[in-house]
Amino acid sequence: MLMLRISRDLLNQKNVVKDKKAKSLSFFCVEGQVFINNEIINELKEVSRLHNDANCRVCLHTSPESLHQDMVILETKASYLRPHKHIYASGETFHLIEGEMAILTFDDKGNIIDSPRLQKGDLYRMTNGVFHALFPLTNYIIYHESKVGPFLGQKDNIYADWSPQNDDLDGIKIYKKNHIEIINRG
Numbered sequence: 001m002l003m004l005r006i007s008r009d010l011l012n013q014k015n016v017v018k019d020k021k022a023k024s025l026s027f028f029c030v031e032g033q034v035f036i037n038n039e040i041i042n043e044l045k046e047v048s049r050l051h052n053d054a055n056c057r058v059c060l061h062t063s064p065e066s067l068h069q070d071m072v073i074l075e076t077k078a079s080y081l082r083p084h085k086h087i088y089a090s091g092e093t094f095h096l097i098e099g100e101m102a103i104l105t106f107d108d109k110g111n112i113i114d115s116p117r118l119q120k121g122d123l124y125r126m127t128n129g130v131f132h133a134l135f136p137l138t139n140y141i142i143y144h145e146s147k148v149g150p151f152l153g154q155k156d157n158i159y160a161d162w163s164p165q166n167d168d169l170d171g172i173k174i175y176k177k178n179h180i181e182i183i184n185r186g
Helices: 038-050 169-185
Strands: 016-018 025-029 056-059 068-076 084-086 091-098 100-106 112-114 117-119 123-127 131-136 140-148 157-159
Touching: 038 056, 038 068, 038 140, 068 131, 091 100, 091 117, 100 123, 100 140, 100 169, 131 140, 131 169
Parallel strands: 025 056
Antiparallel strands: 016 025, 056 068, 068 140, 084 131, 084 157, 091 123, 091 140, 100 112, 100 117, 100 131
């Protein structure tokens, strides 16, 4: 069984391979048996800190082609996760490990369908074809995401036309502020 170790497996890329095509700092495990514990979670936080508080992930599967995708993901509060839905995936499960986050699901017009607020240990599963966005409510969140593969990237994503594009910094600021207010009214 592969066990990532605090001996800087992520930083030194032992037992993992860096995904050079990924948008965020990402690593694939080189073997199918993986054990994640608090030491690995702490290393993930350290990797993020060393890369200017970057979002980062450890993919427990060995490649984008894997038919089951399991990831431990760290995202910062500064992140903007544009609302999107998947065409092919059969749904997603989020299990919060650390921090606090909200997951908003929307209808096709941008009306909120569901807005669970997750705390450590909470789990949320959503179906395919639903617009959704994650909102970190603490400085960072760490969660386990599970879904069907293979990873199709932009071929599987439809971004909500009612949401700001990733380069619209003013629009993102307003969007996040408005939705955080909605979450806090909960």
